[in-house]
Amino acid sequence: MGEPRIVVVGAGPAGVRCAETLLAAGIRPIVVDEGRRDGGQIYRRQPDGFTRPYVKLYGTEAARAENLHQSFERLRAQIDYRPQTLAWNVAQGKLHIVHDGHASALAYDALILCPGATDRLMPVKGWQFAGTYSLGAAQIALKSQACAIGRQVVFMGTGPLLYLVAHQYVQAGAKVAAVLDTSKTAARLRALPRLLARVDVLRKGRALVNGLKRAGVRVENGIEPLEIVGNPDDGVHGVRYRNARGEVAQIECDAVGLGYHLRPETQLADLARCAFRFDALTRQWVPQIDELGRSSEKGVYLAGDGARVLGADGAEIAGRLAAYAALSDLGHAVPAVTLDALRREQHKIDRFRLGLAEAFAWPAAQAARLSDDTILCRCEGITAGELRRVVREEGAQEANRAKAFSRVGMGRCQGRYCGHAGAEVIAAAASVPLEQVGRLRGQAPVKPLAIATVEDTE
Incomplete structure (x- = not known):
């Protein structure tokens, strides 16, 4: 019997650690990555020829980002890495992919989905005007294109990513006019017992906020977005909101970054016929998985923010656990001590996740x-x-x-x-x-395909 074929989708924190664990067990996985290089969204690489230091690009997560990138460089020659490849469907035990205009299908013995997450967005009047971006898009512009989304930017929404992106913009020398957060101080205090599960991360978050204030950035919480002021011809002019005191205020800007934490990318899991459950705390449907990342479908595993949003370090742990689950199901021995240690750390991170959901609530x-x-x-x-x-x-x-x-x-x-x-x-x-x-059903292709795509056989 030959080596089992394990396909990993995604080369962010979960996908890299998953591939690393599989390789250590003697299995050479196929890693399908939509990105040009490894790192995912959170640790997205800067363009070739740019040499901004890690601390400027990734802030408090610089050491972790560099470690992940270096780990992947050691793995790359030993795995079947397929960058700039879109996974667009899962059907009948095959992952359907497209690379450079050519479509093919990969049969698998185990499929480990690590697709990450995207911005969770709440509309506001005027958000269709040019100059309105998601927080993730603002990060892509900064990391992959080395530019800011505007000359004077307002970041609005809630969640840790709001402050991280604003901090990254300040570090890059961009002008951040304000950070406007819908979360309330009372909710953060209620969430504190759970947030104390990770005091180190809590301190990093506080340091981000303090750093923004020292840089002269206006930081407000408990706000209600009213309107992105602008017009169809020349885009965004400003943001109008109601502050915590109930007063209407307006800030002039030419760009807005919006985001309310993150939502798992679940389309491939849906197409793979995985069961979903409703998460009342975050008010969204998420894939149903066990402690190690097994889905309801035999041979399909989910890891990282594509299953539940645990952050980059939580995704690394989830990637390892999903790899161990697949290895165990394929008859490989798995170290129980290692599993127990990873699960303990995951429980701590999950408790913190629940605290974040309470502190930075989705403004339903x-x-x-x-x-x-x-x-x-x-x-x-x-x-x-x-x-x-x-x-x-x-x-x-x-x-x-x-x-x-x-x-x-x-x-x-x-x-x-x-x-x-x-x-x-x-x-x-x-x-x-x-x-x-209910929830919108996933449909293939999960992202648009070029009409000139040619189907190959593999």
């Missing part, structure tokens, strides 16, 4: 307050009012039915950026629990 009520003329789905240009209309007049109280009637979620992003807010709008308009609205 904001969806109900969106004006009818607010663009909800930027891909299709559909307003919140139109979605409410199909709920009330067409009886579309389920996500996919509302999608069929309104086109919300039918665009290029397939609901990645409007799906969560759209579900909140449906639930509020129909006066039903959010979990009753």
Whole structure:
């Protein structure tokens, strides 16, 4: 019997540690990576020829980023690494991929999905104007293109990533006008017992905030976004919001970075027919996995932020655990002591994750307050009012039915950026629990393919 074929999707923290663990067990995995180089989004590499120091590019995570990059450089020649390759479907025991305009399918004995996460976004009036970016897009511009998204930037939303990206911009010499956070001080205090599970990370977060203030950045929390001020011709002019005292304020800027923590990239898991569960704390559907990352589907494993958002260090642990789960299921011996140590560390990180979800809550009520003329789905240009209309007049109280009637979620992003807010709008308009609205079904291709794509056989 030959060596089992294990395919890993993603070369971020989870994918790299997963591949490293498999290689140590004598298995040469195939690593499919949509990126040009390893690192994922959080540790995205800078362009060739750029030599900004790690501490400027990654801040408090510089040492961890450098370690991950160096680890992958040691692995690269020993694995089957396929960069700039899109995994676009999973069907009948095969992963369908596209590279350089050529499509093929990889049969697997084990598939370990480490696709990472994307920004979780709540619409605000005017967010369709040029100059509005997600936090992730703002990071890509800085890391991969060595440029800022604007001359004067406001970062708005909530969660640790909000402060990290703002800090990275300040370190790069960009002008950050303000960081506006919707989370409330009382919620952070309530979450403190869980957050104390990782005092070191808590201190890093406080250091980021203090560093922003020392740099002269306006930092406010407990705000409510009202409008991104601008026009279709020349884009963003400013941000209007209600502060914690209930006063309406406006800040001039030419770019806005938006984000409300992260959402797992779950499309491939959905296409692989993995079961999902509703997470009431974060108000979203996530893949159902066991402690090691096994999904409900035999031979399919999930690791890192693509299953639950644990952060980069949590993703590294999850990648190792998923590799051990696959190895165990394929008949390889797995060190119990190592597993126990990884699980203990994962439990601590998961407790911290729950604290973050409580401290930086998803602003669900904001969806109900969106004006009818607010663009909800930027891909299709559909307003919140139109979605409410199909709920009330067409009886579309389920996500996919509302999608069929309104086109919300039918665009290029397939609901990645409007799906969560759209579900909140449906639930509020129909006066039903959010979990009753359900979730948008994943469909292949998970991202657009060129019409000139040629199918190969492998």
